[in-house]
Amino acid sequence: MITLVLVSILTFFIVQVLPGDPALLMLGTEGTPEVYARLRNEMGLERPLLERYLRWLLSFLQGQWGNSWRYSMPVRGLVARAFPLSLSLAFLAVGVALLVATPAGMFMAAKPRSFAARFMSVTTLVGLGLPQFWVGLLLIQVFAVSLGLLPAGGGSSPVSLLLPTLTLAIPRAAILSRFMRVGMADALKQDYIRTAKAKGVAEGTLFFKHALRNGSLAAFTVAGLQFAQLLAGTIVVEQVFGLPGVGQLLLNGVFQRDLPVVQAVVMVIVFLILLFDLAFDLGLGVLDPRIRYE
Amino acid sequence: MDTRRWGMILIGLIVALTILGYIYTPYDPNEVRVMERFESPGRDHLLGTDHFGRDVLSRILVGGRISLLIGIAAVALGSAVGTLLGLLAGFRGGLWEEFLMRTSTALQAFPSILLALLFATIWEPGVQVVLWSITFGNIPYFLRLTRNQVLSIRKRPYVEAARALGARDRGIMLRHIIPNLKDALLIQFTVSLAGAILVEASLSYLGVGIQPPAASWGRMLREAQGYASLAPWGVLAPGLFIAVTVLGFNLLGDTWIFRREDVLKRE
Numbered sequence: 086m087i088t089l090v091l092v093s094i095l096t097f098f099i100v101q102v103l104p105g106d107p108a109l110l111m112l113g114t115e116g117t118p119e120v121y122a123r124l125r126n127e128m129g130l131e132r133p134l135l136e137r138y139l140r141w142l143l144s145f146l147q148g149q150w151g152n153s154w155r156y157s158m159p160v161r162g163l164v165a166r167a168f169p170l171s172l173s174l175a176f177l178a179v180g181v182a183l184l185v186a187t188p189a190g191m192f193m194a195a196k197p198r199s200f201a202a203r204f205m206s207v208t209t210l211v212g213l214g215l216p217q218f219w220v221g222l223l224l225i226q227v228f229a230v231s232l233g234l235l236p237a238g239g240g241s242s243p244v245s246l247l248l249p250t251l252t253l254a255i256p257r258a259a260i261l262s263r264f265m266r267v268g269m270a271d272a273l274k275q276d277y278i279r280t281a282k283a284k285g286v287a288e289g290t291l292f293f294k295h296a297l298r299n300g301s302l303a304a305f306t307v308a309g310l311q312f313a314q315l316l317a318g319t320i321v322v323e324q325v326f327g328l329p330g331v332g333q334l335l336l337n338g339v340f341q342r343d344l345p346v347v348q349a350v351v352m353v354i355v356f357l358i359l360l361f362d363l364a365f366d367l368g369l370g371v372l373d374p375r376i377r378y379e
Numbered sequence: 380m381d382t383r384r385w386g387m388i389l390i391g392l393i394v395a396l397t398i399l400g401y402i403y404t405p406y407d408p409n410e411v412r413v414m415e416r417f418e419s420p421g422r423d424h425l426l427g428t429d430h431f432g433r434d435v436l437s438r439i440l441v442g443g444r445i446s447l448l449i450g451i452a453a454v455a456l457g458s459a460v461g462t463l464l465g466l467l468a469g470f471r472g473g474l475w476e477e478f479l480m481r482t483s484t485a486l487q488a489f490p491s492i493l494l495a496l497l498f499a500t501i502w503e504p505g506v507q508v509v510l511w512s513i514t515f516g517n518i519p520y521f522l523r524l525t526r527n528q529v530l531s532i533r534k535r536p537y538v539e540a541a542r543a544l545g546a547r548d549r550g551i552m553l554r555h556i557i558p559n560l561k562d563a564l565l566i567q568f569t570v571s572l573a574g575a576i577l578v579e580a581s582l583s584y585l586g587v588g589i590q591p592p593a594a595s596w597g598r599m600l601r602e603a604q605g606y607a608s609l610a611p612w613g614v615l616a617p618g619l620f621i622a623v624t625v626l627g628f629n630l631l632g633d634t635w636i637f638r639r640e641d642v643l644k645r646e
Binding site: 087088091092094095096099210211213214215216217218219222223226313314316317320321324325335336338339340342343344347351354355358359362 | 481482484485486487488489490491492493494496497498499500501504573577580581584585586587597600604611614615618621622623624625626628629630
């Protein structure tokens with residue numbers, strides 16, 4: 086809750102306090118000094134900072150996000166139209182990443198000395214460093230241009246989300262599988278595993294039932310923390326595939342200097358990031374009862 | 380060969396090529412030659428030419444310096460501020476700590492790219508946007524790291540012994556805390572550098588980072604995207620250089636973690 090207030094303060098003050106004048110932004114290059122002075126007055130820029138912040142926060146909380154300066158449309162409508170696409174992209178990407186990373190990480194932990202595991206370890210390290218938009222551009226080249234199998238984006242049919250999802254998922258899968266490997270390797274070293282082994286529990290049961298739950302904690306925690314990166318990545322990847330999501334709305338807002346749009350989108354994204362942090366924390370409590378007692 | 384050496388080799392290679400870019404490039408990186416547009420890689424142009432007939436290799440050679448310089452400057456600034464504030468939070472405790480930790484949690488909810496887009500709206504897109512967004516994006520990580528280390532080191536017997544012998548806060552900081560922090564900070568520094576290179580490339584690709592005519596790898600990708608099927612080398616080369624740089628820093632950071640574990644084991 087306090088974090089939320091602080092986040093709103095940061096969003097507001099970055100825009101208002103840093104060198105730069107919202108009234109000047111809105112006017113652009115045209116406008117006489119008189120118009121400028123009137124506009125400053127109308128926008129309430131002459132009032133004290135604290136009052137301006139409280140006014141802004143109050144109307145934001147009431148759902149009055151103002152009108153876009155460029156589209157003359159309520160910001161809320163624009164945001165509501167853009168978010169479903171970006172969110173479904175983000176969720177799909179986390180899903181795909183976990184689906185790939187869990188078995189990959191488990192394998193690397195189970196047979197750490199095998200050639201395949203070493204190869205996978207190097208692959209994940211490379212995957213970590215790949216710029217997301219570059220991966221997207223390459224995927225378009227291979228699957229859309231050369232092979233002609235998949236659309237390069239643009240539409241909003243499920244098929245056209247396939248390549249963007251893959252693009253977003255690849256670096257996530259690389260990170261998660263590394264944490265999965267470390268987590269599983271740690272879990273397999275625990276005393277209770279040795280006890281279970283001594284009792285004659287089958288190798289498979291040991292691995293999948295006893296070690297997996299503890300071993301996946303690290304990856305799960307990281308998956309939650311990765312959500313911020315994921316939403317940031319969505320902004321870039323939407324640009325690669327020309328998808329009309331939050332990224333496009335935000336970027337158009339930046340280039341057209343549409344302050345209300347930028348402010349609202351940033352607030353919603355940060356709010357979602359905090360929300361998912363919380364959701365993953367609670368989920369972690371379900372997976373790991375020890376956390377609940379702390 | 381161990382991973383650390385690979386990291387050193389990759390980063391060494393990138394740095395060497397960047398330095399080479401100051402001394403020699405096959406062509407003028409910004410020279411437009413309309414007759415030589417979209418030439419595929421060959422003897423005249425090792426990595427081909429772009430839609431203005433500019434030599435891709437020359438642009439790659441000069442495109443790295445700005446990424447590296449901004450990355451190093453921003454992470455250095457962010458780590459310095461974050462570490463100082465972390466020391467403050469760890470030592471002072473109380474309200475200071477409360478305030479700093481809360482603010483850093485809030486700041487952590489802003490990915491660097493989001494900060495950059497906010498900055499770019501009020502300023503003009505450009506270098507300063509990239510620099511400040513990476514700086515502010517990194518402060519919370521160094522702050523948290525330092526503060527946690529301070530809290531754990533402070534309670535160790537030898538620090539308490541030093542305090543009992545009459546050492547002051549500043550002496551303890553300089554002689555006991557900082558040397559212990561060094562390894563953890565170094566790892567975070569390299570990992571942050573990898574992240575900074577990626578953020579700079581992404582921002583330049585989005586068009587809010589480095590502005591033309593200056594060459595940067597991310598910007599080159601943005602410009603080459605429209606002609607990707609005509610001149611795929613324009614997309615391949617800059618991306619590859621970004622990936623190698625980030626991989627290099629990640630390899631360095633990764634092995635520093637292992638080295639640290641070795642040290643801990645020996646203790």
